Amino acid sequence: MEKISIRIDDQDILAQKGATILEVALANKIYIPHLCYHPDLKPAGSCRVCLVELENGQLVTSCRTPVKDGMIIKTSSPEIDKVRRPVVEMIIANHHMDCKNCAKKGQCGLQRIMAYMKIDKKRIQQTLRLPEVELPFDESNPFFIRDHNKCVLCGICVRTCQEIARVSAIDFAGRGNNTRIAAFGDKPITQSKCVSCGECVIRCPVGALVVRNIGRPEREFKSICPYCGVGCGIYLGIKDNEIVSVRGDSENAVNNGNLCVKGRFGMGFVHSTDRLKTPLIRQGRGKGNPPSPPFSKGGQGGFVEVSWDEALTFVARKLKKYKGDEIAVIASTKCTNEENYIAQKFARVVMGSNNIDTSVRLCYSPMIAPLRDIGIWVGCDSPAEDSEISSDLLRQNLEQIEQAACILVTGANITLSYPVLGLKIKKAVESGARLLVISPHENELCRIADIWLQPYPGTDLALLMGMCNVIVEGALYDDAFVEMYCNNFEEFRESLDDFPLGRVERITGISRDLIEESARIYAGNKPGAIFWGTGITQSAHGTDNVYALANLSILTANIKYSRALNPLLGQNNALGACDMGCLPNYFPGYQPVDSKDAQVKFRSLWGRELNPEPGLTLTEILDATLEGKIKALYIIGSNLASNIAPFKKVHAALKKAKFVVSQDMFLNETAKYAHVILPAASFAEKTGTFINTEGRVQRIQKALKAIGDSRPDWEILCELAKRLKSEGFEFENTEDILSKLLEAIKDVPEVKRRFSFFPLKYRPPEEATDIDYPLILTTERDFSGDGVMSEKVEGLKGLRMKDFIYINPKDAADFEIEDGEPIRVISRHGAIESGARLRGTTPAGLVVMNLEGEKVNKLLNPVLDEESKTPEMKMCAIRIEKMKTLKKK
Amino acid sequence: MEEELLEDILASFKGKRYELVPILQEVQDNLGYLPEKAMLDIARFVGVPESHVYSVASFYAQFRLLPLGRKRVAVCRGTACHIRGAPQILSTIVKTIDLKEGETSDDLEYTLETVACIGCCALAPCIRINREVSGDMTPEKAKGLFLVKEGGEDVE
Numbered sequence A: 001m002e003k004i005s006i007r008i009d010d011q012d013i014l015a016q017k018g019a020t021i022l023e024v025a026l027a028n029k030i031y032i033p034h035l036c037y038h039p040d041l042k043p044a045g046s047c048r049v050c051l052v053e054l055e056n057g058q059l060v061t062s063c064r065t066p067v068k069d070g071m072i073i074k075t076s077s078p079e080i081d082k083v084r085r086p087v088v089e090m091i092i093a094n095h096h097m098d099c100k101n102c103a104k105k106g107q108c109g110l111q112r113i114m115a116y117m118k119i120d121k122k123r124i125q126q127t128l129r130l131p132e133v134e135l136p137f138d139e140s141n142p143f144f145i146r147d148h149n150k151c152v153l154c155g156i157c158v159r160t161c162q163e164i165a166r167v168s169a170i171d172f173a174g175r176g177n178n179t180r181i182a183a184f185g186d187k188p189i190t191q192s193k194c195v196s197c198g199e200c201v202i203r204c205p206v207g208a209l210v211v212r213n214i215g216r217p218e219r220e221f222k223s224i225c226p227y228c229g230v231g232c233g234i235y236l237g238i239k240d241n242e243i244v245s246v247r248g249d250s251e252n253a254v255n256n257g258n259l260c261v262k263g264r265f266g267m268g269f270v271h272s273t274d275r276l277k278t279p280l281i282r283q284g285r286g287k288g289n290p291p292s293p294p295f296s297k298g299g300q301g302g303f304v305e306v307s308w309d310e311a312l313t314f315v316a317r318k319l320k321k322y323k324g325d326e327i328a329v330i331a332s333t334k335c336t337n338e339e340n341y342i343a344q345k346f347a348r349v350v351m352g353s354n355n356i357d358t359s360v361r362l363c364y365s366p367m368i369a370p371l372r373d374i375g376i377w378v379g380c381d382s383p384a385e386d387s388e389i390s391s392d393l394l395r396q397n398l399e400q401i402e403q404a405a406c407i408l409v410t411g412a413n414i415t416l417s418y419p420v421l422g423l424k425i426k427k428a429v430e431s432g433a434r435l436l437v438i439s440p441h442e443n444e445l446c447r448i449a450d451i452w453l454q455p456y457p458g459t460d461l462a463l464l465m466g467m468c469n470v471i472v473e474g475a476l477y478d479d480a481f482v483e484m485y486c487n488n489f490e491e492f493r494e495s496l497d498d499f500p501l502g503r504v505e506r507i508t509g510i511s512r513d514l515i516e517e518s519a520r521i522y523a524g525n526k527p528g529a530i531f532w533g534t535g536i537t538q539s540a541h542g543t544d545n546v547y548a549l550a551n552l553s554i555l556t557a558n559i560k561y562s563r564a565l566n567p568l569l570g571q572n573n574a575l576g577a578c579d580m581g582c583l584p585n586y587f588p589g590y591q592p593v594d595s596k597d598a599q600v601k602f603r604s605l606w607g608r609e610l611n612p613e614p615g616l617t618l619t620e621i622l623d624a625t626l627e628g629k630i631k632a633l634y635i636i637g638s639n640l641a642s643n644i645a646p647f648k649k650v651h652a653a654l655k656k657a658k659f660v661v662s663q664d665m666f667l668n669e670t671a672k673y674a675h676v677i678l679p680a681a682s683f684a685e686k687t688g689t690f691i692n693t694e695g696r697v698q699r700i701q702k703a704l705k706a707i708g709d710s711r712p713d714w715e716i717l718c719e720l721a722k723r724l725k726s727e728g729f730e731f732e733n734t735e736d737i738l739s740k741l742l743e744a745i746k747d748v749p750e751v752k753r754r755f756s757f758f759p760l761k762y763r764p765p766e767e768a769t770d771i772d773y774p775l776i777l778t779t780e781r782d783f784s785g786d787g788v789m790s791e792k793v794e795g796l797k798g799l800r801m802k803d804f805i806y807i808n809p810k811d812a813a814d815f816e817i818e819d820g821e822p823i824r825v826i827s828r829h830g831a832i833e834s835g836a837r838l839r840g841t842t843p844a845g846l847v848v849m850n851l852e853g854e855k856v857n858k859l860l861n862p863v864l865d866e867e868s869k870t871p872e873m874k875m876c877a878i879r880i881e882k883m884k885t886l887k888k889k
Numbered sequence B: 001m002e003e004e005l006l007e008d009i010l011a012s013f014k015g016k017r018y019e020l021v022p023i024l025q026e027v028q029d030n031l032g033y034l035p036e037k038a039m040l041d042i043a044r045f046v047g048v049p050e051s052h053v054y055s056v057a058s059f060y061a062q063f064r065l066l067p068l069g070r071k072r073v074a075v076c077r078g079t080a081c082h083i084r085g086a087p088q089i090l091s092t093i094v095k096t097i098d099l100k101e102g103e104t105s106d107d108l109e110y111t112l113e114t115v116a117c118i119g120c121c122a123l124a125p126c127i128r129i130n131r132e133v134s135g136d137m138t139p140e141k142a143k144g145l146f147l148v149k150e151g152g153e154d155v156e
């Protein structure tokens, strides 16, 4: 960058060309009063407080005037003061000047200006008029307060919401003296589009927007948000072993300092009074005493507190009774890589069982087979350079999403479930990327999409193959690439005969023109990135759906780009758990359990004969438990009882198991069936690494002493292994584990560099409507992820999507249901009660329900995807009834 | 009814950002005010944030965010009327129908506003109810034009 020399007051300064006077001054520790300027935002130049005087006597706003070579600038002069003083005095007169009791005191932009200009606020408030009425606070948001009596109308919040949060929930309203910042209709902020990200709050220069319950930390620790797979960088501020503040890490390329409501305000779960603090053992243990949920309210009835020593000795003694396939370990998508490595090693080495799986099975495992088959994404590719830890774990160089020329989103409500990723996509669209969104019902991205494709639920495959067909027939594919790098194109081309546009139009309900145009946009704008979520995978055709996306990507040679296929992982370390080998058929690094090479490698690494038979998947584990084949379940940080679709089966299996260990931060539904409960430490109380949804390996730091007697999961497992007389678990810290696990995934054999097409057949959804069940229910995730952690944060609970089902007003009229009315929802598999919400954006024939919680699972069809055994969790046929009709039955 | 009307109005526009103000004007001309639902639909239609539509609608004095009463009472405050007693007329009406300037009664019967010269200075002081102008007002005459409303004081 070119440097130029300027002079501010008496100081000669070498300044960056293109910078503004204010930027240069502030960077050189010269204070110029300012209000509407914020370094993260485009300058607005509206407050006129930042005036400076140029050599020729001209007064300019320093926040909007770029430096020029040889400029001579005065930051104070009688002329400046003459213009600025009345402006500032007016602001102060209209300001609720109660600095003593203000949360911003000492950090307030207005206080600073006042001190600089030596303004006596008492005098002003006597001579100038005060606002007539005091405006009421807006306290609707659980995490921040809006006090517009203190607002100086700098507009920073408005611009932040527009430029950074990209929500535009607020704007200036009214005029003249009556001007204020308001959400639509002057309603409380929680009734607006606001997503409670808090970005505006942290930028407000005065006390008009303040975070509730924030403390000043003694020390900050760099960490990673433990909620979703985006993996935003955060700093945890700690005081007296408590998290008192959280801020985004602006150096982290994932989020550039931005956070969503969970990351910024959701860390309260760490200090929740519900945290388990001591190991617990069920009373009357072992003597055929059936575990009988639920607990007596409030207490932990049936359990006694014991010491770690007692608990571990007890668990070890019990586990000894079961061997190999009689045991299954369910690992956690919330635990670190190090812990997951230990968990699968524990299952395989100590227990001799490959029955290890995670809740990834319930949402994402359909992607594993296809992505491996194409030879990308998992366990391959050369090391990238930008990893701070070890490149061995990284599979891609991380091209920025913003570079994509076309983005296809399907099966996910990204702005809701992965807010910070949503921001990146919006940014990409603003800078010209084309956006295609496939979703049966409207989400926010649909509104900015080039094309919003609205297929009947469960017909995605037909739509995607239809698009492939357009691309092949129109010769829009990359034939040089296909010829050189791809297998079985001919076979694939033939399979496309099944998907003429006329048929696809009938199946999906989308006009052929739209399908054609979408295919053209995707094929014509490269690189093209595809993002998909549970809408694609949590289906009885999940694996095929992912194959179909892969076809699209291969055909257009988009697959060459590293961001071509992007599964969206809900849990923060879902990918890490898979990479670490918490899968029944893969060792760490996706080395197949049944391959000779891998067997040899891990035998020598772990010094033990290993079970060469792939184990059972989570859904199969439950079946086997019901059949009595699996007798002991060791469940780490997963709440199966409320997460899994075949709901009754889970409870039956948990009840049937002879021995259940639950190792968790909280006493969850699953723990209620446990014989032993071991308290685990939270992410803030341990070190380790997570892998985010794009494959980035990131470290967390220990910021707190463990709460109560809880311990990190790896420690617990290693202790247990020692008590079971297994060697190879003598780790001092997570660094030791990391170096061992890196060894385990090193030198994974090269995966072929040819891509294969997948000929596919369309199968209609397993659940069809008929006269008795005329509506299709689909589920939607809100921001809370699995809800286990967010459930422990009061404010998040309050903001969550409520227990409603959304219905199109026309359907509601057919069933004579009114907004807010309690209704009964009946599927072929069960029935639940809920409240109706009428919403025009939900298409007729469809009802949408929040996926979280056990409730919806009672309705769902327990069909599994054949390949990955992931249960259908996205749709089922239902009817709705008014509650009144209940009585007749 | 309202919805169809709105549909019709929107159908005559393209959905461009710069059409926001003209659309708001036309909707207000037809519906008498800007209902929330209409503003939300307009935001969607022209592709701007809802908060922005509200910002514009609340900025211009010409837009009303609340419905008008069936009877729009306009008290003239022009010079001629003022000199000949408009303030007394206004305060009488304020008491009679229990509304302040700019307000609309809960039952949507009356909206009270003031205007500058309705062009009948010869008849000053004047008031206008909907289209009908009545001149040579006295507080008594003004009172007689309204049924005494509940909650409104009976002025002698």
Ligand code: SF4
Residues within 6 Å of the ligand: A160, A161, A165, A167, A168, A169, A170, A193, A194, A195, A196, A197, A198, A199, A200, A201
């Ligand atoms: S919290 Fe976020 S979404 Fe809400 S108004 Fe502030 S910036 Fe906008």
Ligand code: SF4
Residues within 6 Å of the ligand: A150, A151, A152, A153, A154, A155, A156, A157, A158, A181, A203, A204, A205, A206, A208, A209
């Ligand atoms: S609320 Fe804060 S940021 Fe927003 S305009 Fe007022 S003073 Fe500025």
Ligand code: SF4
Residues within 6 Å of the ligand: A225, A226, A227, A228, A229, A230, A231, A232, A255, A258, A259, A260, A261, A262, A263, A264, A418, A419, A420, A421
């Ligand atoms: S987007 Fe995900 S990782 Fe980022 S702050 Fe929100 S929950 Fe945490």
Ligand code: FES
Residues within 6 Å of the ligand: A033, A034, A035, A036, A037, A044, A045, A046, A047, A048, A049, A050, A061, A062, A063, A064
């Ligand atoms: S800071 Fe420059 S005009 Fe407000």
Ligand code: FES
Residues within 6 Å of the ligand: B076, B077, B078, B079, B080, B081, B082, B116, B117, B118, B119, B120, B121, B124, B125, B126
């Ligand atoms: S001043 Fe009242 S009508 Fe002219």
